[in-house]
Structures are given as structure tokens and as C-alpha cells.
Amino acid sequence: MQNNPLIQQQLEAWIQENKGHAILGTTAQYIPALGNVDPSLLGICMVDEDGHYYCAGDTDKEFTLQSISKALTFIALSCHYGLEFVLERVDVEPTGEAFNSIIPFEIHRPNKPFNPFINAGAITVSALLPGPTSQKKYEYLLSFLESLVGHPLEMDQEVYDSEWKTSHRNRALAYYLKEANFLEIEVEEALDIYISQCSIKISVKDLALIGLIIAYDGYNPITKVKHFSDEIAQVAKVLMVTCGMYNSSGNFAAHVGIPAKSGVSGGILAAVPPKLHSQTYEFRAGAGIGVYGPAIDATGNSAAGTMMLRQISKEWDLSIF
Amino acid sequence: MQNNPLIQQQLEAWIQENKGHAILGTTAQYIPALGNVDPSLLGICMVDEDGHYYCAGDTDKEFTLQSISKALTFIALSCHYGLEFVLERVDVEPTGEAFNSIIPFEIHRPNKPFNPFINAGAITVSALLPGPTSQKKYEYLLSFLESLVGHPLEMDQEVYDSEWKTSHRNRALAYYLKEANFLEIEVEEALDIYISQCSIKISVKDLALIGLIIAYDGYNPITKVKHFSDEIAQVAKVLMVTCGMYNSSGNFAAHVGIPAKSGVSGGILAAVPPKLHSQTYEFRAGAGIGVYGPAIDATGNSAAGTMMLRQISKEWDLSIF
Amino acid sequence: MQNNPLIQQQLEAWIQENKGHAILGTTAQYIPALGNVDPSLLGICMVDEDGHYYCAGDTDKEFTLQSISKALTFIALSCHYGLEFVLERVDVEPTGEAFNSIIPFEIHRPNKPFNPFINAGAITVSALLPGPTSQKKYEYLLSFLESLVGHPLEMDQEVYDSEWKTSHRNRALAYYLKEANFLEIEVEEALDIYISQCSIKISVKDLALIGLIIAYDGYNPITKVKHFSDEIAQVAKVLMVTCGMYNSSGNFAAHVGIPAKSGVSGGILAAVPPKLHSQTYEFRAGAGIGVYGPAIDATGNSAAGTMMLRQISKEWDLSIF
């Protein structure tokens, strides 16, 4: 079967239509290595269950995972220790607080962090990755991700260095977690893993494939490999719907309705589950989507990327709701 | 087509299996008229797109809507003024705070209430219902609900009186909303509507039908009547998934995965959308579910009802995730 | 002994010097009856232990007690039931929250309100005044105040009406107190007393006399009457120092150092204890001060009045620190 040229044309048209929304955001200024990127970039890649890739816009540029890694670390850890182990240590409840707030964690102490997508939960999860050192833990994650995308991945050392030096707030949070007995390893080690995972370089094509695997409940329909259990994929999708887009997760669910996880680099990982009763024929059997648009809005999500996904979901009836 | 006796038997078996979980909760003690109910009751009703009803357990007992009404008022208001009007006045973001907390609202001022399912948002929505007086507003809602269920509904005056006298916290919240200019009408009027809607008597059969209509995006597949738009139904389902089960909405989504709204009376309204790729044949074309189990857990949800829905969703693969 | 003309001249000069600071504030806009007052007014009255009164500026204009009443209700209640009774029901700890915040109360629940000078504590105290009805409770307070100032006092009905209609935030707070079981009487009754006490009309001369009595530990050195115990006066002075000037109490203590209580009407009650080792001779044996300057700053204190007290305290070495 061949690629559908209409889908390709449509995506290219939507890239043009939505490029302008980049002016509603700016690149993440608090991480110097991210702040210097061209804010007008916009790229998308979609892949279906037969392995057809549809890429449009600025798809050559690699970027770092940032918070997208939170979804992947959650999955990797659940794969190793089982979902029950992870859910004993971090909850799956959404919170109205900003992603990096210290407040909610303190108030609800001595409970566990609200969910693995706020920084308190994400650092807790990263520190639990298997391995005796932060390097080994990081390598475990990297190897898990490489098994998903099927090729080697590497870290953006400049972004790592930039974040290592400036992440005072994450250090504050991690020391707070240490004080509250949530971290078994040293704070500096936990930050090393966390910042390392945030600094992994990725492409929209890779994100699209990962999104497809999540949409197919851990199964890669192209390679026929099962990477993780249905249960893990389902909880990951729940988290993506309820907490995946920072403090506009509810609005994203209402207007887009696709499980997704964004990062301040401007990347978005989206998983479109099969929807046999869809009102259109495009991607009825599901898809994975990778988006990159480095100008992020006030809530931390790609400004143009979010608008484009809204249009795509509406036109092709991709919402799970 | 006839009812499927296997489904009926299965539901009756699950009622027996889950009845015991009632001891994990107690009836709502802060509303005297609710506190005196037999906590061991448990009933369920499911209805499919052909109008087959499957009822098991204690299904004769009527109960009051309580917070379930929040979902219905949101839909009724959106029907009248349009979704855009409503979303300008109340957000759709989940919050980690307790449903009746005054804190989050103050902190995020002067924004709108987080969502229509926390009390601040619910009172705001109720006060906006069409009509010049609280009585007219209430009648508008009642008439909307009667059009959904197809028969007259009435208020439980004893519950209304009980709540009117003891709802100091809702009065506090409503005066706070008034102070913050969110309420155009008088506080006592807003509370009258709000407590009235909470006191409407309902049965699990009615809830099941309403759930079916929401699952079918506002369309009643039995009567072939379209009650409200796809867009309204979709946002309602998003809210049910992200905020429908108070502060355990995330866990309910992870373990049950069915859009639902609960009330402290022990009722649960659940909407099972069609899922043509389901791993089982039961309710592939969707369903509505009404549950009643008055012993509620620490988060305010029916203890036995939640456990039973978890089992049903798992066995019949009803999760949307 | 006669009045000291130099003191009189000095006060008149300071009134002129400080009048201009009124532009740093505005009259309380959220209470219409207060908002319409001429913001440029400034008056002061000081009285010494021999009954010499020194009045300068706009001293004819009466104004309402507002939060100044909180100090007096605390004293009146302690007189009737004893200090221990009162301190069991309200704490004496300062708080960094705004005077009318709902937050701190909720967080520290189920403790008692932080202190009687935040609204939660003040309403709690007012509701405890002796008497079977709000009218009787108010009359008890009024009669106590009249015994201090030696003449009848009356309420400003226009201010009362204005506050009764607009005090949504106080109603929110009072319903919250009711919910938390801090109020034994009905909310509307508690508000009636509280707003009544806030609406009592007073002059700077009266305030000066009350300040003198507090400075003299409950004893009126002019009439030789002991109105309340040393212990009550001392706790009142502690509260005035730590919480008397809303959220700038610490700064007022650091720069003025005189126990004082302000109100949003622009009045300030100040009690200058005897200071035999003072570096000047003025008011070595203590004094009472009443100030009126209706333009209030962002923290709720008379802008010009605060500046004038700072100058007076510095020049005449009146700080207790």
C-alpha cells in the first residue's frame, strides 16, 4: 500500500495555516540553549499502523525531549518493576498547580506526589529507574527508548549543561523530595538522570512512532513487537489526557481530545487510538503524531503545534471523546 | 431483539461480589437526610442503544442527584447559551484541591473557576441558568432533565431542607464568588438553585438513560431524539474523565476509564461510548450506566459502586483508554 | 497644671508637614459610605495622664471605628469572661496573610483563628460577647465603650447599611467559621454585631482617651477608674504591636514602636506607655493618641497618619523598643 497523497497535501496546507500562531508564544527563555532557537519553526510527522509516514514542515530539526521524557520514564519504570510498584510511589491525580510548583506537594504531604508529570513526581520516578548509578539509570532509559525508535539516540550536551547550571528550581524541588523521604538516591544524582532524560535529542518522526506504539497499547503494528503491557499504555494515556499538556490539559482534552505530552522545547508526542466509528476515513486505525514548534505559550505548550493539532483533530475526527 | 440473559446474570453476580465493599465507606454524615440511609444498598442499571435495560440489586430506591447535577447543569446551560458562552465563564481544567475547597479559587483569582465540577464552578454555572428567578432557573433545568428521561422528576424536599440549613461551606463559597464578581444574582438565590438541583430525585434507570445519551453525543438512540450537540457532549465527557470523580478522578480514569460523574448520595452516572474494537462483545455499541451505593469513600464516591464499575470495565473492556 | 503650648505648636506643625502624605493613599472604596470622604483630612489628639488634651488638624469630624473595634471587643470580652476564656477560643499569633484572607484559617484548621485582629478571629470574638441576641451583645460592647469615653456613642447607620450590603467577603468568612464550628450563633447575627461595632462613630479625642487607658493598663489616670486588668491590657498591647497595623505591623513596630490599632476608615488608636528613661521630656508618663486620616495606603492604614506617628515617635522618643 502506498502513502495517501491527499493526507500529505492536507498536512502541508495545515503547516502553512498554523505557522503564524507561533507569534502567540516564545522559545523557553529560562533555558538558554532552548531560547536561541528560531521560534517560527513548525514541523509535524504522522505515522499509521502500516508504517506510512506523513511529514510536513520543519521536520529535519532535532530537539530535546524535555517534559515529554516524563511519559517515557513512567513507561520504562513500569515495564521494569510493574505498574503496581510505580503507582505505590506516585499518584495519577491531576493538579491545578503549575508543573513546577512546590506548594501542592507540601500541602498534601505525607502523600505521594500527585502524578509523574509534575516535576516532583517526575524526579521521583526517574530516581527509581533500575541501576546502581545515575549513569546506569540513564542508560537503562536510553536503551528502552532506542528499542522503541529502532536506532541510537543521544543527549544534547549543550542543553544538559545549560539546564544543569540553571535548574535551581528543580534542585529546590529535589531537595524537598529528599527531605520528605521520597528520594532514596542523592539529589545530585537524581537531577543528573532527570536533566539527562530531558536533554535526549529526538525528531518528530521518532515521536510519531512512539505515539503509535502508545496508541496501540505498547504494540508496534509495523514491526509486530510488543514493547509494554496494555495496562501500562492505558495509564500512560490517562496521564496524557489528564496532565499531559501542563495546566491546559483540560482545554486540550476538550478541544483536541488526543492523549499527548508536551515539552518546553516545543515538542509534542501524541497518540491517536483506533476509532472505527470515526466520521472520517483518515487514520481510523489510529496513528502516532510528532509535532515540533519551539515557540511555547504561557502554559508551556507549543503555540502553533497546539493550534495545528486542534485543527487536525477536528477535521479528521481524532478525539477519543 | 431480546435482553441478553447472560449479561443480566453477570450483573447480578457482580452486585453480590461487590456489596461487601460498602464497608469501605459510610453514608454522607454532613447531610442528615443522606446520613440515615441504609449503607449496604447497591444497585446498577445498564441500558444499550436498543433500549435493553439490565437492572440488578437495589434499583427501586430513588436518591438525590447531588454533584451528578453539576454535569447536567453544565449541559443544560451550554444547550441554551452555547458552549462558548459557558467556557468564557468557567474553565475546564482539573484541580488537585478538594471539591469544596476555597483555596484554589482565591489563589488563581481573578481567573474563572477551574471547572464546573468543583463547587465554585458549579454554583457559577447554576446561577447562569436562563430565567429571571431562582425558581424559573430551576424549572428550566428540571424541564431539560425531564426531556432526557421522558417523565416528570421531583425534588426531595427533606434533603433540600436539610442541605439548606447545613450548607455553611457552600454559603461561604457563594459569598466568596459574589465578592469576586462571579455571581450576578443574589447569593441566596444561587444557593436555592444549587441546592434544588442537588435535591432532585433520580433512579439508576434514569441515570443509565442519561449516560447513554451522553455516550451517544447528545443523541438518544432509542427515541432517535438529538438533545444536545456533539461538542457539548464531548466537553462533558472530558470533564467527567478529568474531574468527574472528585479527587480520585485520575485513579478512576486509570482503573475504570469510563466518563462518569458521582454524587455524595452514592449515585454514579456513567457513559460508555461505542468501542467497535473492544476485546469483548458486551456493549460494543456503548451503554449508559446508573449506579447507586450510598456508602461513600473518603473522596466522596460510592465505595462499592466504584469497585463494581472497575470490575465491569475490566471484564467487558469498556475503558476509553 | 496647664497645657504645654510648645507641644500644641509642634503638633500643629506636624499636621501641616504630614498632610501631603494623604496622596499616598485613597479612601476605602469598597465601602461606599467611606469612599466619599474628603481624603485630605488629617487630625490628631493626644492626652496625657493629667487630662491635658492636645488636638490639631481636622479633629471635629467623627468617623467609624472599623477594625479599631477589634481591639476593643477583645478587651470587652476578656473583661466579662476572663482572659483565659478568650485565649482558649482565639490565638494571639501574628500571621503574614492579609487581614481578610480565608486561606490561613483553612490551612491551620482545626486550630483556632490566629488572632482576634484578623477578621476570622474578630468575628469569633464578637459572636462571643455576652447577651442572648446580637442586639444585646452589641449593647454590651457599646456600654463598655461608653464607660471608657464617658459619654454616649452611636452607630453610623449609613455606614452600617453600606457594609451590610457589600460585605460578601465577611459573610464568606463567617459561613466558613460556622462550618468549622467556631460560631455558636447564627452567621447573620454574628455579622450584625461585627458590622455594628465597625460602624460606631468615634472622634480622635475619644480614641486618645481609650489609648491612654490601655497605656495605663486599664486604668484611667484622670478619673482614677480601673476599667480592666493589667493582664488584659498587656495582651491587648502585644496584639497591637504584633498585628495592629494589618500587614505592615512589623514595619510600624520597627519605625514607630507604639502599640496601635488602625481601621480602614483612617482612624488609629495608639497607646504610649510611660517611659521614664525617655530621651525627651514630652509624654514621659505616657499618653493616648487618636489619629484620623481617611486616605489609607495599600495595607489599609491611614497614609498620612502613619507617617505623622513615625515622626512624633522619633522626635519624642515614644517607641517601647
Added chain:
Amino acid sequence: MQNNPLIQQQLEAWIQENKGHAILGTTAQYIPALGNVDPSLLGICMVDEDGHYYCAGDTDKEFTLQSISKALTFIALSCHYGLEFVLERVDVEPTGEAFNSIIPFEIHRPNKPFNPFINAGAITVSALLPGPTSQKKYEYLLSFLESLVGHPLEMDQEVYDSEWKTSHRNRALAYYLKEANFLEIEVEEALDIYISQCSIKISVKDLALIGLIIAYDGYNPITKVKHFSDEIAQVAKVLMVTCGMYNSSGNFAAHVGIPAKSGVSGGILAAVPPKLHSQTYEFRAGAGIGVYGPAIDATGNSAAGTMMLRQISKEWDLSIF
């Protein structure tokens, strides 16, 4: 003039009477080197303006300054840069939050820390001490303290090491301060100074002398040396009254009324200003008091020491209120 034997006898009697209150507290368990101290110790030293020392109980044991150092760093910094410089960087408002909370600081951002006695303010102040390195800054402070007490002081290296390893919460706070641009130096340097100052060893005799100097507005009446300005001493006393005893400062002011600063080591520094109109003759011309009782209560203050000071203040009429 000779020591008054009646005062000596009285103090020894009060030590015996109050020793038992130690059971109301425990030694600070979160700092291992403090947790292992004998909790039943209780010692006091008072010194008057003629240099008479009255010491009773366990006065040989040295202990570390801990939070008492916050008052001294504030004075030392104000001496060097002037009060205005310091007050621009840290406020002097009390707060109801716990001394080491991260919450209030975040909420009130971008304001300055509430006061120099909460950890956020204290670390800010310490980091500002003159000197290019943390070592030089610490030496500046040490040398200032040595000039007050008149002999060399040293650090308790075991306590320093113990706190350095376990102060996750202070690290969290300091990184938070860094993020908020309150710290110009590196976090680890700021913590080095802060933990160093907390670890300085002191005796009740030294504390008594420092208390006397503060009571005399920076002047040592025994050596006739003026160490710091009246203004600095007065603000220090205001802080001691409003925030000196953690979250029971208000109660301490109400029941004791002496400016004081406590530390979790169980030490208390108290400054009794002259009170010529006192109802007793003891210490009319003021005094300094050092107390040591390592069993601390829930608010962090020496349990027996606080009770003893309450008795002393009442019997000898030492309250400034």
C-alpha cells in the same frame, strides 16, 4: 556593689521548679548531633548593667547558636551596610507560617522574604555578609560576635557536619531563593555560612551578655563600649518580639513580654530593657538573659526554658508590655 544573694537563690529555686517541664519537649531529632544531648539539662544566666552575673543550673555546657544566630547576623550585617540596606532586602513582617516553610515565600513573590528570622530571610541575610567567600563572610560574623562577648568563639564541627549532610530542606529553600534571584552567591556557599553560624558554640553567660547589649541598644554598660546603633537594636528587639520564638512568638510576647530569640539547640537569648516603673526592684535597669534547655517543644523553643522565663518575667515584672 556585690551580687544580690536573694536573686541567686531565687534563680536556683526556679531552675528546680521548671526542670520538670523538659518532659514537654524532646531534643531536636532531625539534627543527630543535637538529638543525643541530655534533654533534662536546664541552665540560666542573667547579667545586670553593673556586670553582676547570676548563673544557676547547668551553665557549664556549651551549645550551638542555631536560629539565635539569625538575630546576630541581622545585627552584624546592619552594622556594616546600614539598616536601610538590609531592610531593602528583607522585610520585618511576622508570618504565621512555620519557620522553614517554602510556601509563604512563593506566594508573596516577588516580594522580599518576610523577615530575617524565617530561614528564607536568614539565608538571604547571611549571604550578604561582607567578604568575597563564605569563609570570609563567616569570619566577619565570628569576629563581630567575639567583639561582643570579649573572647574567642569556635564552631562545633560535629554539629556543622551533621547539619551539612541533613539540611535538605534548607538546601531546597536556598535553591528556591537562588531561582528567585535573592541570592547573589552560590547556594552551597550560602549554606556554608548559614550552617557555620548555626554551629557556633556559645554559653548561657555569653548569651546573657549579648542580651544585655541588645537591651541597652547596642551599648555594653559594663565595658562602656557602643557596638551598634540604637536603631539597629530597636529593630532587632521588634523582630525578637514579633518573630523571635518561631510560631509561638505571639504567645511568648503575651505571657513573657521580653524580646528574645530561640534556637532548636534549646538556647534562648533574651534582652530585658530598663523599666524604671517596674513593680519590683529586680533588674529595673534591665538585664541580659541566656537560657539553655535542650528539650524543645512542638514550636521549636526550649520547653523548660520558656516556662522558666514566663515565671521570671511575671515575678519580677520584666515584660515590656
